[in-house]
Amino acid sequence: MPVIAGIPITPATARLYFAVQAVAGAMWWILVPLSDDVRRVTLGDLPAGLVAAFDLPFFVAASALIAAGARWAIWVAVPWTTIVAVGMAVYATMTGLAGWGALAMVVAAGASIAAGIVLLCGRAPVEWLVTGPLAFRPAARVGTRALLARTGLQTLFFWGTFLLVIPLVVSFVEARWSLRIEVPLVVHLAGGALLTTATALGIWSAVSMSVDGDGTPxxxxxxxxxxxxxxxxxxxxxxxxxxxxxxISVGLILGSWLVVAYSLFGSVLWNSVVRPLEEADLEERFGSEFVEYSRRVSCWVPVRPAAFRAL
Structure with a gap:
């Protein structure tokens, strides 16, 4: 059973999420007519009455019905939340208004889709993340030089995608949606120093994987x-x-709290969902050797040399 931030992901948890979503949505609609600031940052110039006429039944009520056990309401709440998220994102990007509302709905759409899948499947189908082209398979025996070349290409692709393209898009959206928080110069400089150190560690790790492990990342x-x-x-x-x-360092360099949040969310997802699958595969392939290694060496906190000298 996958556990994220200490919370087990089960159908009961998914129903609880929809209950929280229903309450949060209802509270938001209570605040909208009472506060011009709430209406402005979440709806911009959109007609609140017209939006509420659809959102109260399709988002708030449907989420409450899911929480109460009405599975059919998944096919109402999840598509509606997704449609609203896309619409709000387009609106905020075009006008620069309602950025916080767009962000809230994008998060709600992602969480609703995930919770809906858990309810429809009766569990969290985490194995979907490591199927097809991402399934765990040993590398072919092609020689160290070829493996290093493949590792280099993989590294360029993943770093270019997740450390350049996506952060730049997120940073642009953050600025366009008026979500940017200005940070002092020292934050940008700290990000550059951290990026240099982390990149060196990444290259060292990738080379070790190819040279000593006869594989790629x-x-x-x-x-x-x-x-x-x-x-x-x-x-x-x-x-x-x-x-x-x-x-995180790219987020600091860009002065983007959203990029930092995106990186931290990715780390939680990897640690909670992907890592257990990967380590189960390693234990199956390497048996007691991996068990002993994992007992002596921490997943996240570096150990002192004396702790692993016997390996």
């Missing part, structure tokens, strides 16, 4: 040997540590 081309050398002597997942630190 990609799940479909995993190491054929258990890697316990290089940075893996100090922490079990140096590549994840590097990636999370890089994401």
């Amino acid at each position: 990609l799940p479909s081309q995993m190491a054929r040997r258990l890697v316990i050398s290089g940075p893996y002597r100090y922490v079990r997942n140096p590549m994840a540590v590097a990636g999370i630190a890089q994401g």
Whole structure:
């Protein structure tokens, strides 16, 4: 059973989420006519009465019905929330208004889709994340030089996507939706220093994976040997540590709290959902060797050399 931030993801948890969503939505609609500030930052110039006529039954009431056990209401609340999120995002991007409302609905849409899937499947189908091209498979025996080349291409693609393209889009949206919070110069400089350190750790980890593990960081081309050398002597997942630190550092460089939040959310998702699947695969392939390694070396906190010298 996957656990995120200490909360088990079950159908009961999903129904609880829809209950919270219904209450939050109802409270918001109470505040809208009472506060010009709430209406302005969440609806902009949109006609509140017209939006409420659809949102109260399709979002608030449908979410409450799901929480009460009416599964059919999933097909009302989730599509409506998604449509509103897309519409609000387009509206906020075009006008620069209602940014906080757009952000709230985008988050609600993502959470509603996830909770709806859990309810329809009767569980959290986390194995979907490691199927198809992302399924765990050992790398082919192609030689160290070819593996290093593949690792380099993978690294360029993933870093370019998750550390450049997505953060730039998120930062643009943050500014356009008037969500930007100005930060002092020292924050940008700290981000640059952290990015340099984290990138060095990421490169060291990737090279160790190819040279010592006979594989690549990609799940479909995993190491054929258990890697316990290089940075893996100090922490079990140096590549994840590097990636999370890089994401946060890019957010600091851009002065974007949304990019930092996106990186932290990704770390929670990886640690709660992907890591257990990956470590189960490693234990199945390497048995007691991995069990002993995971017992001696922490997932996140580096250990002292004396703690792993016996490996």
